[in-house]
Amino acid sequence: MTDRWALAPAEDGGAEVAPLGRDGLPAGPVRREPDLAEAVRGRPDVTRWVWRSTAEVYPRLLAAGLRVERCYDIEDAETLLLGHEGRYGEPRSAAAALARLRGGPVPPDPPQRSAEPGAQSTLFEPQAVRLPLEDLLAVYAEQQRRHERAEHPDRMRLLTAAESAGTLVAAEMNRAGLPWRADLHRGVLHELLGERYAGGGEPRRLAELADEVSAAFGHRVRPDLPADVIKAFARAGIKVRSTRRWEIQSIDHPAVKPLLEYKKLYRIRVAHGWSWLQDWVREGRFRPEFLAGGTVTGRWVTHGGGALQIPRVIRRAVVADPGWRLVVADADQMEPRVLAAISRDPGLMEVAGRETDLYQSVSDRAFSGDRAQAKLAVLGAVYGQTSGDGLKNLAALRRRFPKAVAYVDEAARAGEEGRLVRTWLGRTCPPPAGRREDAAEEAGLPQDDPAVPPAADGGTPAADGWLPGYASTDSRARGRFARNFVVQGSAADWALLLLAALRRTCRDMAAELVFFQHDEVIVHCPKEEADTVVEAIRQAAELAGRLTFGETPVRFPFTTAVVECYADAK
């Protein structure tokens, strides 16, 4: 028997399954099974399930008390392969892949569904087009061949495997939920915002601050309306372009202090207030929907509740169950360490080979000990800073770490010229908006505006929406995007391998991954398991570093805290 099987759910709750050989080709006949979960439960030796979509299959398996070791998500792989092949934006469904393979009309992707507050995780993606297993197998075999044609086939295989592992982690985290104490959350809200009045309206503290703002201006001003605030400042003889905090805070006016305080608290009420609690917390768990690879860079997104933007003050509500702990682990200076690994800059690799504060080491070498300057310079290089101290200090960084700066500079140049850039494992950035016609041409679609040069600044129509995430035609903005993409995206590559490795060590424990935020992970576990989890994270980070980037001196240390409350970490 082989250890790799393919699976396709059937309409009647059953499934088709088939064994696969090492080459990814069928190694036996397709069998019909009356029950999807039992088909998996009855094959405990299978180590990798190949299926169309984890989101379609895995929640049902989890609901039946099953976990799988590994999987291969055909539609996520299709997305990555299309991107790598410069065909970003072509339909990514298995049905579309099959149509391209067989030469039929390519169906457009079904529209994305959006999260509803309080919605149960869906057992099916209602819009998805299912394929018979035989067709799915044909798409899978072709994808295996396309991996071989990638720039680095070994890395591409690792990327699709890692992305698939990410889909498993995400589905399991969606099921687990983040422990959440609604009573403590209400306490925080009451403490910050004051009592709520029965007649609706704003809570006491917000109402008081709004009154203070109005008093300072000498007339009624609604601090939650930017247009109102700009007008009020204008009447006071102060010109402001917006009401952003950084623009307001330097103004010398008595309304500024209560206004900024109001905005801070208003934000809490709107984004994480009482209605948020009502919508997103059930039975002691906050249940956002994590989606692996939801961004072009490979970072995850969540749907519902803004799970990746939980304000620090609200984290007081995240508390482990009795007798359990939260292991909160934060990667130290992840982005410059990733830059060291992908650029192979000798100086930066040496600095990143230590587990001590990387910014301090950089500043010792290039900024005579000024850590803040060093951090600004590094982040400026990664983000494409165009002014300020970071830019000024870039020269010093370039002298000491020339290969590292050259790496992101080259990415920026590629972006400005409309070329594509890739992460270390091969995730590829979308083409600029002006080049979408090329993709349309290759797909055999009509092109309506072929004359737009890749580096054109402005003047081109806005994106029509099928290029998610990025649509600007400004070449400098594309340069900054590409510069950041190679670092942020390669960091996401590494983070996926980290999650996969950590998930593996948690497999035989009660410990559960419950939260992941780019470079931070939370494991919920019985307190007896906490030390084991801490060690597992350390080992997973090192393994992920080796697997992702090969043998380099770069280390990926974590700051870990074993706590009962999230707010007590760091």
Place this chain on the structure above:
DNA sequence: AGTTTCGGCGCC
């Protein structure tokens, strides 16, 4: 009245 965009700000 329903849908899309904007302004602002939370997180990394």
Place this chain on the structure above:
DNA sequence: AAAGGGCGCCGAAACT
């Protein structure tokens, strides 16, 4: 000090 990358979310404003 406040510029540069990636997101989600809310209410208000601006559309249809």
